[in-house]
Amino acid sequence: MGLTGSGFLALCVAFGLVVIGIALWALTRISGRGPGPLLARLGVLVAAQLAAISMVAVAVNDNFQFYTSMSDVMGTANNADNVVVKGVDPQPPVTGGKGQQGKPYDSVQIHSGILPAATARTSGEILDVTVRGAKSRLSSQAYVYLPPAYFSSAYAHRRMPGLVVMPGYPSTASNLIMRMNYPWAMESQIKHHRARPMVLVMTNETVTPPRDTECTNVAHGPKAETFLAQDLTDAISAKFRVDRPGAGWGLMGDSTGGFCAVKMAMNYPHRFTSAVSLSGYYHAIMDFTTGDLFGGNRNLQHMNDPEWLLRHRPAPPVSVLVTTSRTESQVLPDTRKFLSMVKPPMRASSIILTSGGHNFGAWKGEMPPSLDWLSAHLWAVANGGHPALSTKRSLANPPVTRHRAALHQRRHA
Incomplete structure (x- = not known):
C-alpha cells in the first residue's frame, strides 16, 4: 500500500x-x-x-501528493539512474551560424557570482542577478548559469539556447540550485555528451510574493506573464550571449512552474519553441493564494488555460514534454487528458514514472532526461532543423535499475 x-x-x-x-x-x-x-x-x-x-x-x-511511497520519504526513489527515455530520436544538433556579443542592458543588474570565477572554464558560473522589466515594470531575482563552454574559445562569438526554469509555489529560485541542483545536472549531461550547452535562467514564478499569480497578467494587477515571457528573455539575451527570444528559447518548471512553462510556450510560440512540465497541471486555478486573477474576464481566464486553448484555438507549433507518475493520483489524469488533446502542429512527449510523489526527489530523477530532450530540441530548431519522430533509438541514458519511466513521442506529422 x-x-x-x-x-x-x-x-x-x-x-x-x-x-x-x-x-x-x-x-x-x-x-x-x-x-x-x-x-x-x-x-x-x-x-x-x-x-x-x-x-x-x-x-x-x-x-x-508530496510522498507516495516510503522510497519517496527515504529519498531513494527515482534518481537519475532510474529514468530512461524511450521512443525519442531527436535530429542531431546542426552547427549553426555565429552571433555577436550581447551589449550591456540596464535591466540586468549582476550582484555576485556563486561559484569561484577561477573555475568558470571547468564548472561554469552562477550569477545572482536582478531583472527589471521594461514592459511589465516588475523586477525579480534570478540566477543565471553559464556553462563551461560559454567561456571557451569555441563559443566566444556564438550564442547559446536559453532555458527559463521556474519552481512551484511557494518555492523560490534558490531551491532550483540548492534542492534540485540544476546547474550540476546540466554540467553532468554536457560532460557525458547527452546534452549540448544551454544557459539556464532560474527565476521565481512568483514575481510578486506572497501572491501566486500563476504567471498571469492579472486583471488590474501585476503583469507577471509579460515579465516572465518577454522582459526576462529580452534582458538576458541582451546582456549575455544567449539566442534572441524565438527558436533558441525553452521553458521548464515543476508543479506551478510546469503549468507556467506549458502555458507560456502555447501563448508565445514566437518566443519559445519547447517546454517541460514536471508534475504540472493544465488549467487555470484560483484559491486564497491567488486571489481574483481574472476580474470576471472570461477571455483572460481562457487564455491562461492550456486545455481550453487546445479545445478552441489552433494548436501552436511548439513541442512539450510532460511528466508525472502512476502514483500521482491527482496529476496523472489531468496529464493524460492534456496529452490526448494535443494536435498538429503541436508535439507532445511524456515521462510516466512507475512511482513518485509531488516532490523534489521525483523531479530530480526526471530532470536529466528532460534537459537532454530540451537541448536536442532547442539546438536543432534554433539551427533550422526539426526534431525527428523516429522511435528506433533512444537518447543516451543510464540503464534502468528500479523504477522505469517511458517517454512516448506522439506522432504529429
Whole structure:
C-alpha cells in the first residue's frame, strides 16, 4: 500500500482515533502523585498528540501528493539512474551560424557570482542577478548559469539556447540550485555528451510574493506573464550571449512552474519553441493564494488555460514534454487528458514514472532526461532543423535499475 489514497488515509485515521481513545481511557486510570504517575500522564498526552499530528500530516500528504511511497520519504526513489527515455530520436544538433556579443542592458543588474570565477572554464558560473522589466515594470531575482563552454574559445562569438526554469509555489529560485541542483545536472549531461550547452535562467514564478499569480497578467494587477515571457528573455539575451527570444528559447518548471512553462510556450510560440512540465497541471486555478486573477474576464481566464486553448484555438507549433507518475493520483489524469488533446502542429512527449510523489526527489530523477530532450530540441530548431519522430533509438541514458519511466513521442506529422 502506498502513502496516498483513501484506503491508507482511512487506516491512519482509524489508528489515530484508537490511539487517542486509549489515551483518554488511560488518563482516567492513572492516579497518584510523584514522578511515576506524572511521567505516565505525560507519555499518554504525547502519544495522543503524535496521533493527532500524524492524522493531519497524512491528510495533507494525501491532498498534495508530496510522498507516495516510503522510497519517496527515504529519498531513494527515482534518481537519475532510474529514468530512461524511450521512443525519442531527436535530429542531431546542426552547427549553426555565429552571433555577436550581447551589449550591456540596464535591466540586468549582476550582484555576485556563486561559484569561484577561477573555475568558470571547468564548472561554469552562477550569477545572482536582478531583472527589471521594461514592459511589465516588475523586477525579480534570478540566477543565471553559464556553462563551461560559454567561456571557451569555441563559443566566444556564438550564442547559446536559453532555458527559463521556474519552481512551484511557494518555492523560490534558490531551491532550483540548492534542492534540485540544476546547474550540476546540466554540467553532468554536457560532460557525458547527452546534452549540448544551454544557459539556464532560474527565476521565481512568483514575481510578486506572497501572491501566486500563476504567471498571469492579472486583471488590474501585476503583469507577471509579460515579465516572465518577454522582459526576462529580452534582458538576458541582451546582456549575455544567449539566442534572441524565438527558436533558441525553452521553458521548464515543476508543479506551478510546469503549468507556467506549458502555458507560456502555447501563448508565445514566437518566443519559445519547447517546454517541460514536471508534475504540472493544465488549467487555470484560483484559491486564497491567488486571489481574483481574472476580474470576471472570461477571455483572460481562457487564455491562461492550456486545455481550453487546445479545445478552441489552433494548436501552436511548439513541442512539450510532460511528466508525472502512476502514483500521482491527482496529476496523472489531468496529464493524460492534456496529452490526448494535443494536435498538429503541436508535439507532445511524456515521462510516466512507475512511482513518485509531488516532490523534489521525483523531479530530480526526471530532470536529466528532460534537459537532454530540451537541448536536442532547442539546438536543432534554433539551427533550422526539426526534431525527428523516429522511435528506433533512444537518447543516451543510464540503464534502468528500479523504477522505469517511458517517454512516448506522439506522432504529429
